[in-house]
Amino acid sequence: MNKFEVSSIPPNWAVATVNDLGQFINGFAFKPDHWGDGGVPIVRIQNLTNSSKPFNYTKIDVPEIYSISNGDLLVSWSATLDAFIWKGGSAWLNQHIFKVIPSKYFHPGLSYYWMKIAIEQMVNTEHLHGSTMKHINRGPFLAHETRIPPYGEQVEIFNKIEELFSHIDAGVEGLKQAKAKLQQYRQSVLKDAVTGKLTEKWREQNADKLQPADELLERILQERRANWEAEQLKAFEEKGKVPKDDKWKDKYKDPLPPETEDVPDIPIEWGYLRLEAISNIQGGITVDAKRKPDETTLLPYLRVANVQRGYLDLSKMKDIRVPNDKVDSLLLQDGDILFNEGGDRDKLGRGWVWRNEIDKCIYQNHVFRARLYSNELVPEFVSIFGNTIGKEYFIKQGKQTTNLASINKTKLSAFPVPYCSLNEMTKIIEFVTDKVGKTDRTIIEVDKKILHASQLKSSILAKAFSGELIENIETDETAEQLLEKIQTEKQLLEEKAKLAKKKPNTRAKKMDKQPIINVLKKAKKALSVDELFEQAGFQNDVSPEGIEAFYQELKIVTENENVTVTPVMLKEKKQGDKFEYKEVKENEAG
Structure with missing residues (x-):
């Protein structure tokens, strides 16, 4: 209900x-x-x-x-x-x-x-x-x-609503301020996490266990090359070929060094790499309604709306037909990092990590996926950096059109990402899960209170609409009388608007303005407002002033005892009035 x-x-x-x-x-x-x-x-x-x-x-x-x-x-x-x-x-x-x-x-x-x-x-x-x-x-x-x-009751109802809403709004404002502070704290925790501040004491206590950054870098790049070579051998196999020697390996290109001018300082045990150095980046599938069912597989897919900053919203999923030969390359795998390619400028690059929430799911072309080469890197760490520090990078590197911003694969590939030892990354995610988890639970409770305030407002309006918010008060005018005034006013405004749109015809242009009372005397029948307006010669002046002058004169005419005003009704609703002059004889008066 x-x-x-x-x-x-x-x-x-x-x-x-x-x-x-x-x-x-x-x-x-x-x-x-x-x-x-x-x-x-x-x-x-x-x-x-x-x-x-x-x-x-x-x-x-x-x-x-x-x-x-x-x-x-x-x-x-x-x-x-x-x-x-x-x-x-x-x-x-x-x-x-x-x-x-x-x-x-x-x-x-x-x-x-x-x-x-x-x-x-x-x-x-x-x-x-x-x-x-x-x-x-x-x-x-x-x-x-x-x-x-009744109007007096309207005033009291409005005043009561305003009074109650002001108390609710004051409470909501306090809740929103508290939520803003929690969100600021949450953001600072995430930034501290990916810049090394959150684990500063932990590093001091575990200095003897930390692996030098250059050793980790060497292993990451080795795994990158191994992944590339495996992909090349697979391509040879699909073509039915076997490489004669190892010269094909010379085509491998080492990743370019990252640009670190606009990135924050990080611990000496850490380093920066381009995203393309640590992951394979691929765009998704375009939506095409013309794909034939017998050549495709129907699969759920992620859209920009599903990929939020720091989480995935899977409440509203859609399906898409995927060419059978493309399915394997588009299927998401556990640990894939997602980045949005397009949307509002401040939403570029936002994303999170896929953890097999849905079986056999793919992603559309406005979403990139980055698949890490090394198991020594934690996907959530990379994504948190992208959602915090990386936000400025994506805004700066994005391309803006009239209604849409986007970032291409080249710019995403060049995105500088920090790396550190696996045990520190694991500890960072542990700290973040604890601190951010508590903050998120508090934010959820605050949101519940804000929602309750909104529901309370709806309840107040429901009472107001049912007449239960205030006690009935005595008024000089009934609501029915008030409604009649409202409808008369409405009819008058509509008539004026209609008259303002009138264009004088040839006959009207030749007519001189004459008193409305004379028009009624000559007519010998009831006339509508439109007919009076034209026959009295007002149609040559449809300015607001001209229309107002017509109604002022008509008001005076209706006070004449010889003028009869008859309502025009349609389905029990008044559509207008007709005016007729009937001279009252002396023996009929009084």
């Missing part, structure tokens, strides 16, 4: 639709060629959900209706479904976001919370569409049922 579903409505409230709460203006459909350097910022959904995301800017002329400023209520109805109060200054609004102009008869602050409730109610219903890009269609959203309390 949805947490905002309630069985009854308070007796003094009125049932309405979301559309009754205000005007909903969808943003402007900006195109890439509208973007440029400088100008006015364009607010997209990502700018609502993440304040650090960059803006696009434009210098084109945009209708003023799409402008937004601080305090405006915005509702994103695609991808991210939520309501926001804009605080980023003057900007243009992009499509897929509504600017909501609340009715003057509905509290603007409460409108924000009522929008959140409406969205929450529609999530996981038949009105939510899309598998990846979730969205709600305009029609069902605006037609969604909501509730209107």
